[in-house]
Amino acid sequence: DGGITQSPKYLFRKEGQNVTLSCEQNLNHDAMYWYRQDPGQGLRLIYYSQIVNDFQKGDIAEGYSVSREKKESFPLTVTSAQKNPTAFYLCATSSLGGGLETQYFGPGTRLLVL
């Protein structure tokens, strides 16, 4: 079963706590992305990675961290420095080159603050 999986579906964070959102893909796509979606604000790019062991900040990277140790995996950590973490987090992938560059999204993780 090919695609992008995100876990957990819902995540609750306490004050001062770091939490990690998982994103795994078996599409053999090179690039992976993390977006945050808030009502009325569309998708905002947090981090992206085009190759293993390399990643770049997006528009709203403050308070977040990522790693890309394997091509299939791109976990996102929401740190205690992120003061307003409640949002819907979406992981996406794309293949680079080959003349067709579209993004495919996972099912999302909803993060709530206790």
Next chain:
Amino acid sequence: QKEVEQDPGPLSVPEGAIVSLNCTYSNSAFQYFMWYRQYSRKGPELLMYTYSSGNKEDGRFTAQVDKSSKYISLFIRDSQPSDSATYLCAMNGNQFYFGTGTSLTVIP
């Protein structure tokens, strides 16, 4: 000015109507144009993509790109209640840019 502008709606139509969803953009370098459908509390699903200008049809959906006007459209014919969702346009230059989405409700 935002790279991509999309009317957020909401848009409400009766079942069977033709729906027109639109986006404008500012960067003439964009080459790939995409439409996503997002149901509530789900990830966006890629509906259609086009390269450069022209039309593309897939069943009840038609995507149209007018690069001279920097304007893209998605038409839905014979709209169904199951089409009720938020529709996001997206385009690709050196990175992906997304519209904020248009909320569509198709009333039975």
